[in-house]
Amino acid sequence: MPRSSPVSRRDRPAKPALSRESVVAAAVELVRELGTERVTMRRLAQELDTGPASLYVYVRDTAELHAAVLDVFLAEVDLTPVDADGDWRDRLWGVLESYTAVLFPRPGLARAAMVTHPSGPNYLALVDGVLALLAAGGIPADRAAWAVDVLLLVATATAAEHGTRAAAPSAEAEDDELVAALTDADPAAHPHIAALGPELFSGTGPDRSRWFVDVLLAGATVTPRPAKETP
Template sequence: MTDEHDSEWTKEDTQRLKREMRDEAIRLRNEFAAEWKRAMAEQAEQRRAGATRGPGGPRGGGPRVRRGGRAALSREAIVESAAKIMEKDGLDAVTMRKVAWDLDTGPASLYVHVRNMAELHGLLLDRQLGELDLEGGEGGWQERVIAVVEGFVALLFAHPDLARSALTARPQGPHTLALVERLLGLLAEGGVPTGQRAWGVDILLLWATATAAEHADHEAEAAPDSATSQALIAAMTGPGYPHIREVGLDLIAGTVEERSSWALRVLVNGIAATARD
């Protein structure tokens, strides 16, 4: 039986809870504002120092440091810290607060360099793209396009957390630009018109990202006796689905690699053959 005293909630309790929530919100707001002002002041100080001392940095050489002897914040330092946390605990463990703690600063300081978590995820993916071999592959331009895109998919397979986030946070940075430049160059080598190259690269990267994200959500291939396969097999032998019956087991035949390779050939050939209106 519930204690009558425990079940009572008075008007005074409600007012007290509201006051506590308001006080906590004010405290958090003031803390964030103080962190932001400190970060902006440090950035202004660094800009003044750079303008006074020139591009070579402070007298005596070496990188500039923040007050208290801490290394100056930069986008690169934030990404490296986030990558370290991701490699240890996964992408979900990467938060602005954890990165700030690792860099011995406050979360508000990070927003001077990185707008939000989506941008940070994109920068993390760009960092991983530095591992991608853009010059690999043999044969004609189509085969080399496929080799580059397959390499991108394999890299995302190796980092499933990033593969999922890439659906909403596009990679950005020098490695991403190098990937786009390489694909555009290969399509140009094949004589693909400019407009088709521009849209074609977008299609190839979207396909690669979606394929890797789907793989990340289903790390093991569906078993042949899965519910989907059973439904298709039943349709192949039953009435009402003549086209499914005609195609038969080809609907579920082939390995993931074989089906992906075929899909890429379809995309590349279609990009080359389909004019933009």
């Protein structure tokens, strides 16, 4: 059999030029396929047929990459309640519920959202929308500036906790053990737990999440910021 002729590098199809947009787009597809935890700079470099060092021209580190990926997914958040009619609290809850729903099936991304600092256009649109609704509710501007951070933090933590546990094989057994421990608590050793009993785990997830938001809004309404803030 005749040997095949070697293929010159000049005859091979050229690889597409890298850009920040192409790097982030490839990372988004890997997150969809593998989950956030498995999207490292090395794995992404393999996907793009390049070396990891080449990627640092476009993103500083994995945290910045995850922040950029997060911003892409935030385009799915429904912001139509911001300009809709109706009670401002219901509209705010609608935005936060949509935000949580985007992160819930991607708990790794939700956990990353708690420690990264996204600054992309979709994140800015989300923050601006929440601030608009707080303004519509008469929340003083200085308190709204802090309240938006707390509201998004609670929504992010909710998605991270429940999304992670939904994917954990042992979650149901752990929940049953916790319910049994609270229900059967010794009144002599833990009188307050015994007195409340089932109340400690009452309510559905959405009910509790909505209550968290209402508590935060009530607190922001009546709680002024410190007169002298620590620099």
